[in-house]
Amino acid sequence: METAWAHELRGAGLRVTRPRLAVLSVLAEHPHADADTIVTGARDLHPSLSPQAVYGVLKALVAGGIARRIEPAGAPALFELRVGDNHHHLVCRSCGVVADVDCAVGAAPCLSPSDAAGFVVDEAEVVFWGLCSVCHGPNRQNHQLDIRGGATA
Amino acid sequence: METAWAHELRGAGLRVTRPRLAVLSVLAEHPHADADTIVTGARDLHPSLSPQAVYGVLKALVAGGIARRIEPAGAPALFELRVGDNHHHLVCRSCGVVADVDCAVGAAPCLSPSDAAGFVVDEAEVVFWGLCSVCHGPNRQNHQLDIRGGATA
DNA sequence: CCCTTGTTTTGAATCAGTCAAATCAAGCGC
DNA sequence: GCGCTTGATTTGACTGATTCAAAACAAGGG
Numbered sequence: 001m002e003t004a005w006a007h008e009l010r011g012a013g014l015r016v017t018r019p020r021l022a023v024l025s026v027l028a029e030h031p032h033a034d035a036d037t038i039v040t041g042a043r044d045l046h047p048s049l050s051p052q053a054v055y056g057v058l059k060a061l062v063a064g065g066i067a068r069r070i071e072p073a074g075a076p077a078l079f080e081l082r083v084g085d086n087h088h089h090l091v092c093r094s095c096g097v098v099a100d101v102d103c104a105v106g107a108a109p110c111l112s113p114s115d116a117a118g119f120v121v122d123e124a125e126v127v128f129w130g131l132c133s134v135c136h137g138p139n140r141q142n143h144q145l146d147i148r149g150g151a152t153a
Numbered sequence: 154m155e156t157a158w159a160h161e162l163r164g165a166g167l168r169v170t171r172p173r174l175a176v177l178s179v180l181a182e183h184p185h186a187d188a189d190t191i192v193t194g195a196r197d198l199h200p201s202l203s204p205q206a207v208y209g210v211l212k213a214l215v216a217g218g219i220a221r222r223i224e225p226a227g228a229p230a231l232f233e234l235r236v237g238d239n240h241h242h243l244v245c246r247s248c249g250v251v252a253d254v255d256c257a258v259g260a261a262p263c264l265s266p267s268d269a270a271g272f273v274v275d276e277a278e279v280v281f282w283g284l285c286s287v288c289h290g291p292n293r294q295n296h297q298l299d300i301r302g303g304a305t306a
Numbered sequence: 307c308c309c310t311t312g313t314t315t316t317g318a319a320t321c322a323g324t325c326a327a328a329t330c331a332a333g334c335g336c
Numbered sequence: 337g338c339g340c341t342t343g344a345t346t347t348g349a350c351t352g353a354t355t356c357a358a359a360a361c362a363a364g365g366g
Contacts, residue, residue: 076353
């Protein structure tokens with residue numbers, strides 16, 4: 001069979017190309033990969049792939065609704081394939097690891113700020129900041145620098 | 154009297170300097186200013202101010218808890234003086250305008266994702282994306298480019 | 307199989323933000 | 337009030353993520 005990704009691409013009106021399949025493959029392995037990780041990883045399947053090609057592919061995937069771009073403050077953008085399921089993210093201040101969280105309060109409840117100030121809201125994005133299990137445990141060793149300070153709820 | 158800002162600075166263990174007072178003054182006028190706006194505005198009070206000085210001042214203010222840095226995806230960082238009151242933001246996809254929203258659900262409720270995946274969460278950051286009243290009204294004219302696409306709750 | 311049109315490549319450029327060394331000044335102690 | 341100490345600002349160069357433009361290329365319809 002043709003791969004499922006090929007179908008996804010066609011369904012979004014996008015051509016099926018090697019760079020795109022390579023990027024999708026990397027995203028499947030690394031659910032929250034940054035552009036650089038994707039470039040490196042995709043070269044296993046398509047060695048001559050350039051960074052710009054990856055940016056182009058990612059832009060197409062995001063525009064086609066196949067991938068989502070998330071941009072934790074202070075870190076390069078990450079890309080993921082989970083789309084349309086209203087989930088949010090946990091980001092570790094120490095190592096930058098990202099984990100998914102299903103929306104805490106139901107279907108799309110976050111879409112109702114108490115006072116929308118005249119805005120028509122179509123998306124609520126939630127980022128939980130903290131320390132991952134590796135970075136806060138008794139065996140913590142701050143395996144990387146802080147990527148963001150502060151602590152306000 | 155000495156200005157209130159001077160007291161704030163001292164309270165945070167920071168020296169009171171002209172660049173800092175100038176930056177605070179701009180932030181008071183523009184509650185969600187980016188670095189460039191601050192540089193330009195602060196030069197009214199301190200003409201020789203350099204961008205790097207502003208970055209230094211902002212870093213000090215953020216570290217001292219006097220200002221907060223917010224980074225809407227796809228836009229340069231913004232700074233605001235409201236700190237420690239758990240408010241969130243509405244961002245207009247069309248013109249980039251930012252408005253404050255008090256936390257919809259109480260004191261610090263967002264701090265409880267349904268499944269924290271082993272994370273110790275200390276902050277929840279919420280960004281509501283949509284169109285401001287100017288950009289979605291009958292008289293809308295898309296006065297600026299989209300700064301971010303997509304629409305998932 | 308060829309042509310059209312969307313993709314990728316190549317190469318250069320932009321923009322926000324950072325780093326380091328040297329100068330300068332806030333504010334403490336005398 | 338004076339000078340010293342230390343933190344702040346200036347100056348200038350630099351990084352890293354991302355984007356732009358034009359030319360070469362290939363997917364897939366006819």
